[in-house]
Amino acid sequence: xxxxxxxxxxxxxxxxxxxxxxxxxxxxxxxxxxxxxxxxxxxxxxxxxxxxxxxxxxxxxxxxxxxxxxxxxxxxxxxxxxxxxxxxxxxxxxxxxxxxxxxxxxxxxxxxxxxxxxxxxxxxxxxxxxxxxxxxxxxxxxxxxxxxxxxxxxxxxxxxxxxxxxxxxxxxxxxxxxxxxxxxxxxxxx
Amino acid sequence: xxxxxxxxxxxxxxxxxxxxxxxxxxxxxxxxxxxxxxxxxxxxxxxxxxxxxxxxxxxxxxxxxxxxxxxxxxxxxxxxxxxxxxxxxxxxxxxxxxxxxxxxxxxxxxxxxxxxxxxxxxxxxxxxxxxxxxxxxxxxxxxx
Numbered sequence: 001x002x003x004x005x006x007x008x009x010x011x012x013x014x015x016x017x018x019x020x021x022x023x024x025x026x027x028x029x030x031x032x033x034x035x036x037x038x039x040x041x042x043x044x045x046x047x048x049x050x051x052x053x054x055x056x057x058x059x060x061x062x063x064x065x066x067x068x069x070x071x072x073x074x075x076x077x078x079x080x081x082x083x084x085x086x087x088x089x090x091x092x093x094x095x096x097x098x099x100x101x102x103x104x105x106x107x108x109x110x111x112x113x114x115x116x117x118x119x120x121x122x123x124x125x126x127x128x129x130x131x132x133x134x135x136x137x138x139x140x141x142x143x144x145x146x147x148x149x150x151x152x153x154x155x156x157x158x159x160x161x162x163x164x165x166x167x168x169x170x171x172x173x174x175x176x177x178x179x180x181x182x183x184x185x186x187x188x189x190x
Numbered sequence: 191x192x193x194x195x196x197x198x199x200x201x202x203x204x205x206x207x208x209x210x211x212x213x214x215x216x217x218x219x220x221x222x223x224x225x226x227x228x229x230x231x232x233x234x235x236x237x238x239x240x241x242x243x244x245x246x247x248x249x250x251x252x253x254x255x256x257x258x259x260x261x262x263x264x265x266x267x268x269x270x271x272x273x274x275x276x277x278x279x280x281x282x283x284x285x286x287x288x289x290x291x292x293x294x295x296x297x298x299x300x301x302x303x304x305x306x307x308x309x310x311x312x313x314x315x316x317x318x319x320x321x322x323x324x325x326x327x328x329x330x331x332x333x334x
């Protein structure tokens with residue numbers, strides 16, 4: 001078993017190999033390295049809520065269960081981000097179903113789609129942006145989150161989402177146009 | 191933005207490099223159009239705001255909670271027992287071979303014996319060691 005300082009010097013691939021052999025400190029180092037990017041992906045996709053933390057945990061549990069299949073064809077961060085995107089999309093689908101079957105719940109909690117008027121005085125840029133992201137269709141939201149929030153290149157974004165580069169680019173353009181329409185009233189705040 | 195083509199080029203330029211001709215075209219338009227320049231600035235401000243909106247942390251003790259969950263649900267043991275599973279799998283063939291030999295022996299015993307008793311099946315003799323030293327049975331055998 002490697003200690004913490006040794007684990008920090010190992011590459012992701014070496015840490016995965018150690019984790020497969022039961023080294024928990026190596027696995028902890030993997031989590032420590034990648035959790036912030038996974039957090040930004042999930043929060044970008046589903047918004048700031050309690051579920052995000054659970055999905056974050058689920059990403060690493062899924063990885064733990066299947067890490068022996070990780071061949072290192074793509075970077076570990078990309079691999080984990082793909083899991084995070086898939087789990088976030090599942091959560092969004094689940095929410096839609098829940099909303100569909102529970103009209104009362106929707107009335108109590110309100111819709112995910114933000115009401116621009118509710119932000120008039122908040123001045124919280126982050127909140128405005130996050131709400132604006134939630135108004136986007138998931139296919140536009142995912143490209144925007146990966147490209148702008150996570151900082152992946154357009155090629156990496158297309159690869160993670162399994163899209164042709166041209167489609168990723170056109171979705172990015174469309175997503176930004178929609179976001180601009182939504183944010184226009186708050187432009188002075190940004 | 192009036193010109194659709196220029197608008198497309200503008201967005202495209204933010205996420206990929208444009209071919210030289212398209213790049214020049216966009217540059218010219220940017221130099222000549224106040225509206226386009228204003229749009230360009232707006233889009234860049236929005237992009238920057240989106241980049242800065244990232245929430246990069248989960249609730250406290252994320253790793254600790256995760257490890258507790260992994261240990262509690264037995265996923266760790268599941269993974270660690272992998273080597274023992276491999277070992278068991280490698281011995282499976284030996285097990286099958288032994289089973290086959292056992293069935294052959296049992297069939298041979300059944301065929302060569304004169305009855306279908308369990309004792310015969312397992313090749314168990316009806317004469318035990320105690321029988322050999324039993325004086326009564328010795329007499330009986332000599333009378334035969």
